[in-house]
Amino acid sequence: MDHTELLFFTEVLVGGLLSGVMYSLVAIGFVLIYKTSGVLNFAQGSMVLFSALTFVSLVERAVPFWVALLATFALMVLLGLSIERLVLRPLVNKPPIILFMATLGLSYMIEGAAQLAWGTQVHALELGIEDLPLEIAGVFISKFDLFAAAIAAAMVTGLTLFFQYTRVGLAFRAVADDTFAAYAVGLRLPRIWATVWTAAGFVATVAGLLWGARLGVQFSLSLIVLKALPVLVLGGFDSILGAIVGGLIIGAAEKLAEVYLGPYVVGGIESWFAYVIALGFLLIRPSGLFGQKPVERA
């Protein structure tokens, strides 16, 4: 291909990678909870919606930015803790699929509650970042996407440091490796779960703000869970690294397919294309991106 085509390709690729970061952002919330409690938390999407809706509604009511941010975060932590306490604790030791169904119910509850409280209209969310294209070596990149990617990177680094170097973090990793052994050596599981749900609430807040700023805050925000699921299938439900790399792969593949394949298949393939990539990959390599053992376990 000639130079212009190459530039265009790069532009599409970079755009895809950056939107992949946004997918990873949501996927990480799943991984945190899955690793410690074996729950695929379908309600993660509705938590993203809830946080964005809360934040934007507070800001619209003239609450200062940082206060609104803190209040939203506090609310998300409270929500996470109550979910852990009221829904998951009574279901401990139930099959994972039952827990999953419970989080399905949960997502209905949260979506309903969020919109009952704040209304169903679409809100615009301004984070003060202008979405202007930025030219780097002839390739135009969205400034907002770069900003989002930077935030995501900072968050991942922060989480990694937290889980690598703090006591709770070490305990988290012990639980993730072997719940039974963690019990046996007397780790306080409920405290770890609480921490993890707090972290998941935090991730949901960040994702809610970034996605909300991009798409507008509305019901469909909770559907980004459907974007995160193929990322998780690809990267493995229990790998933060997998969530990041999986997000990048899916983001890039999706954009490239939309641009280069879309015209041949009447377009609109983004609703299912990510799933096909993830499944195709798993069929070729059953252990997933970073997994050692085949993904059989439920």
Next chain:
Amino acid sequence: MSTESLAAPVAAPHKPARAALPLRKEPGAGPAALRLEDITLSFGGVVAVSNIDMSVEPGEIRAIIGPNGAGKSSLINVISGVYRPDRGRVWIGGRSYAQVPTQKLARLGVARTFQNLALFRGLSVFDNIVTARVFARRANFIEQMIGLGRARRERLDARERTERIMSFLDLTGIRHTLVGTLPYGLQKRVELARALVASPQILLLDEPMAGMTLPDKRDMSRFVRAARDEFGMTVILIEHDIGVVMGLSDRVTVLEHGRKIADGTPAEVKADQAVIDAYLGVVHEGDEEEPAASSGSGRRVSSNGGLR
């Protein structure tokens, strides 16, 4: 493999036990029912069993004993094709396999039970047992829905065999009970029935008496022996309880750290110095089951002698 012998009607219940088979055939008197040839299996570098050779004569009751983590369950899992050994072959009847095809196991005339119960909890006792005739079914699902012709013959045959096995093992009274609600000992017995209904030539029992009360153990021993005597099948069982094993089996193979350290009649094995060392005075790091991860240096003398 011969499907004819499998399809032969099972012996009528409660007929007088036929004379016990000769305990030891002369070597070369006939093909072994089962032969293991240099079986070695490891998990990610940890050796579970190594260089196991073993030959079981038709009609024999063979016990495989050994301390926890000696590789007993690995061996059963190799024989039933759950694991593929790194090296060696498994001979069943006249054929050898690098990995026994698990889904064809029943058709090869091999049935097994599991160390931890592996019943179908959502089915009744009767349905659990009758389901194990699946290997003999040829009728497809449409034929089964219509229920005539061979589908009908197969269904009647399966039900009849199930009835016989149930009365043989005294299960008739609980035929409609969901297995999940039964006491442990009875569940074990249902699992035995599910294995027997396939009329196997080789019956693999993975710790059939683990966790049982003494009366349950006596019942189970009686049933295993009766099954052999009635149906002439070869029985290979893993057991922890050395007392049970000595009374029940014709020959005993002793494993330690994945190696075979002895093989002989119960009396011979009991007198074997290596067995006494491994079993009677010394216990190993108590890893639950395999792989035999513990190293030899981890030995320590135990007050309970490693026996239950």
Next chain:
Amino acid sequence: MSSSVLSSVPAAARLSLPVWVGPLITLGIAFGVIPFVGTSYLFDAILTPFLALSLAALGLNLLTGYAGQLSLGTAAFMAVGAFAAYNFNLRVEGLPFVISIGLAGLSAAVVGIFFGLPSLRLKGFYLAVSTLAAQFFVQWALTKFDWFSNHNPSGVIDAPPLVLFGITFGGAVGRYLFALTVVTAVTLLTLRLLNTQTGHNFIAVRDHELAARVIGVPVLRTKLLAFAISSFIVGVAGVLWAFAYLRTVEPHGFNLDRSFQILFIVIIGGLASIRGAFFGAALIVVFPLVLSRVGSFLLGSYFDSGVLDMSQRIVLGVLIIAFLILEPRGLVALWDRVVRGGKAR
């Protein structure tokens, strides 16, 4: 034959009447009484959608409850059934409608086998997520390729009249009777299926896959068969939904929310229970009506359709969680306890 599903009912239930008495009386009322006393509101707004949803839940229950394979794409197979029936009816001159229904079920079964292929390699969540692919792909295909809707610009097609064995089922009562007939037939076939070796294989694979393989259950074939039969039933349910209830065929109603709704019916009604599908569907159909009455009575004009919609979601979510925590065996278990009056357990 003395069917073993009937005979395997726990002893406590057999103390009283034979188990087929209840369903028989229910059927008698459904066929012999309700058509003469019901209003067209009852048929159009409650009973016909109830029947279609029950059948869809029955299909999903076969796959998820009995064979243990979670699917999140049920509505996609309903859509395949509805569109297949429409196209067979449209494109094959003089094809009896009952054949169209059968072919619609078969089409859904083929699509179901295709999307069931991942079940050969994947389990649990990985499989559940892969069934979402079916949901999105089918909806996309039906929307994007207007051949399926006969190049109809609005994408909303009127359904043809319902004719079964020369009898035209017109009007609200007719459509109800049509749905009732189809649902009864399919339910009886399903009961029969559960009594065959194939039905036992489903449960065996669900309860202990390794043990099932060891005794010779063809595990992979059994899983695909479960997907096929389940999708067949769900496809037929889709025909009822579009032809008997909505009387239009369009892809939008077969969305992810519909898939979840059917899963919720199965959870609330009771996993691995035929009756559960009907119990759950009854609750799901009736509770929004009750909620809207109660809501507008208590809150008056504040309780508009938006609020109703949201409170529905909340109540539904609470119901799911409550059932999972308090009665994982669903309405059926509750019902049995009430009927037995606390005699047994």
